[in-house]
Amino acid sequence: MITKKGINASPGVAIGTALVLDAEDYRIPRRTVDPGQIPAQISVLDNALETSRAEVAELRVAAARKVGDQAGDIFRFHEGLIGDRRLRESVAELITNHRNTAAYAFSQIMGQRQKEFRALNDPYLKERVRDLHDIERRVLRHILGRQREDIANLSEPVIVFAHDLTPSQAVSIDRKHVLGFAIDVGGQTSHTAILVRMMDIPSVIALNDATSDVTGGETVIVDGVHGIVVINPDEATLERYRAQQREYREFVVRLNRLRDLPSVTRDDVRIQLFANIELADEAEAALEAGAEGVGLYRTEFLFLSRTRPPSEDEQYESYRRAAESLKGKPLVIRTMDLGADKMSFSMGMQHDPNPDLGLRSLRYCLQHLDLFKTHLRAILRAGVHGDVRIMFPMITTPMELRQARATLADVMEDLDEEGISFRRDIKIGIMVETPAAAIMAASLARDVHFMSIGTNDLTEYTLAVDRGNERVAHLYAPHSPAVLRLIRSVLRGGARISLPVNICGEMAGSPVYCQLLIGLGLRHLSMTPKDIPEIKRIVRSSTIAECRAVAREALRFDSDRQVLNFLRDELRKLNDDPL
Ligand code: PEP
Ligand code: MG
Secondary structure, eight states, rough: EEEEEEEEEEEEEEEEEEEEEEETTTOOOOOOOOOOHHHHHHHHHHHHHHHHHHHHHHHHHHHHHHHHHHHHHHHHHHHHTTOOOHHHHHHHHHHHHOBBBHHHHHHHHHHHHHHHHHTOOOHHHHHHHHHHHHHHHHHHHHTTTTOOTTTTOOSEEEEEEEEEOHHHHHHHHGGGGGEEEEEEOOOTSSHHHHHHHTTTTTEEOOOOSSSTTTSSEEEEEEETTTEEEEEOOOHHHHHHHHHHHHHHHHHHHHHHHTTTTTOTTTTTOEEEEEESSSSHHHHHHHHOOOOOOOOEEEEETTTOSSSSSHOOOOOOOOHHHHHHHHTTTTTEOOOOOOOOTTOOGGGGGGOOOOGGGGOOHHHHHHHHHHHHHHHHHHHHHHGGTTTEEEEEEEEESSHHHHHHHHHHHHHHHHHTTTOOOOOOTEEEEEOOHHHHHHHTTTHHHTOEEEEEEOOHHHHHHTTOTTTOOOGGGGOOOOOOOHHHHHHHHHEEEEEEEETOEEOOOGGGGGGHHHHHHHHHHHHHHEEEEGHHHHOOOHHHHHHHHHHHHHHHTTTTTTSHHHHHHHHHHHHHHHSSSOO
């Protein structure tokens, strides 16, 4: 039995069979073959090794010609490894003695080698793990040929182990058959974490190297409440987790009873709870969870996992569907926020050397006006089907906002000229997710109808901590005094002209921050739909005076540790009251 600790990304307990997904979406199930098929598997292995070796030799010559001998050397290393007799023998031994398929046996041996390399102290050899991974992919491609199995069509329930889950994989994955996720990388507000939470599938992220501890087929437990994964649990552990699973399910049923009760504090102040969605189809589920509308529709997900950007009509259909599902309740459509870890190569996006600070989000849109205008046309047209509002992400300067607004005005003019109906009085908002925007909030506020604080990015940019990097995840703290002061600055900026201010970062759906945020002055919170019932429970158990006291006290600390400990204690006190 192996127990691994990571970050709890989506609550719940899942117990099932492990399936390892690699970066190229291969799944290599543990299969045995009939003894008669062993020679055929060995010859598949030999052919794949030989083809890969020849490919690498060609690459070596080409690289040396183009870039010089040093580049050629990298491929010499690959060539040497692929041609290594000992590698071939250990794989062949697994095939012969354990009747494994060539693919499974090869990935096993390569997994072991990568683990050995990772454990070395020599930084040069550690780096070679990436080469080993490359080699593994190359050889597997030849072994599997056309037999690649498709994660979009799983045939049985599994717990998916993956190094990472890209947004496009997540969009295409067969959700019905995934009981849980165990992922090597990521931070609390990485898009991977947001995605698994959105799918409402128990998940643990930032496990470092969990994928190399499983080969597929093992029984595993994913404890998404405490961020623990257990591989090959013994009977007593399984029993304990089965009980926890039942308890958690009962807790969810109890919480869901709050669905139709109003979100008001004990002293009758309304706190509006909205949902964050990624796809139009989620709008209905948002209402079912008790949302009063959608506070953040991340439209960029429509652009991922496609070979071409969606047409205006395709986009219009999605936005219209979301608007109609909400039956008159607000739908805040955020213009596409692509880039960084949400890349759409179909749009010719390139990885910047420093992607989070590069040509992403609104910056990308303002440099690709045709694409942006098509997007805005679709949003404006869908606007007539509901209470649709538009929100621009990643604003850093008033100039950007002006440019975005000017483009929107151009698009309106075009639609007018073409006689196409659209929402002329659309409300315009911005996300405040850079420190620059937070500091300048009072001045930005004058040009918009609402602001929404994106604490996921605001925390990353304020603390200079990559939100998706598990190695610095311990430094990522939305409750840090610096971030709290910026949130306060935005609220003050909005309050001066009575502008509505929402918050739509993950912080909004996290129980530990709920009283603090209300105490700071927030009255509109937008979150993953499944977080709504618990946040509503806290709202209904609190008074504004209590929340203000919490915020006042939290702002007195100068370290994020102190703030968090204090907030945890406060939540514990609140939780002592029965549901
Ligand atoms: C944020 O940055 O807080 C936010 C809500 O946007 P996203 O998570 O999509 O970057
Ligand atoms: Mg953001």
